[in-house]
Amino acid sequence: MLLRGEFDLLAVNCFAFGDTWKFAFAKNRDLPTSTFKKYTPAQREQLIASLVPVEWPPRPPFTENPFELLDELVNERNQDGPIIIEKTNRDDGKDTVIVTD
Numbered sequence: 001m002l003l004r005g006e007f008d009l010l011a012v013n014c015f016a017f018g019d020t021w022k023f024a025f026a027k028n029r030d031l032p033t034s035t036f037k038k039y040t041p042a043q044r045e046q047l048i049a050s051l052v053p054v055e056w057p058p059r060p061p062f063t064e065n066p067f068e069l070l071d072e073l074v075n076e077r078n079q080d081g082p083i084i085i086e087k088t089n090r091d092d093g094k095d096t097v098i099v100t101d
Contacts, residue, residue, distance in 0.1 A: 002048040004028060008073055009066060017056035024054055027069050030061035 005028060012024045034047040058064055 001034065001050060002028075004031075004033065004046050004048060009069055011066070012054050012062065014054065014056050014058075022056070022064070023066075024056070024058040024062035024064065025066040025069055026061040026063070027073065 007028055010026050010028065010031065012026075014022045014024050028048070031052060032049045034044045034049050036044065036047075039047065054062060063069065
């Protein structure tokens with residue numbers, strides 16, 4: 001079972017829909033949770049359902065365009081301030097910091 005929050009984006013191979021390489025993408029938090037009765041309510045909230053229906057063309061929570069979802073994820077994280085990508089200590093005692101906008 002996959003955990004809520006364990007990854008950001010799920011990619012599903014949809015080759016069976018037309019014998020061509022295509023994928024559907026969904027954000028982790030948009031996927032349905034487990035309904036298995038032997039799990040406690042707390043466990044069901046944290047476990048992603050083991051079977052999630054996928055159609056072609058994709059329907060929510062899935063989409064063909066992963067870049068829209070990735071942009072949403074980056075924008076959400078940037079609301080908390082810039083993300084430091086790299087920080088280096090220079091010989092002159094000054095720091096160089098690279099951040100995203």
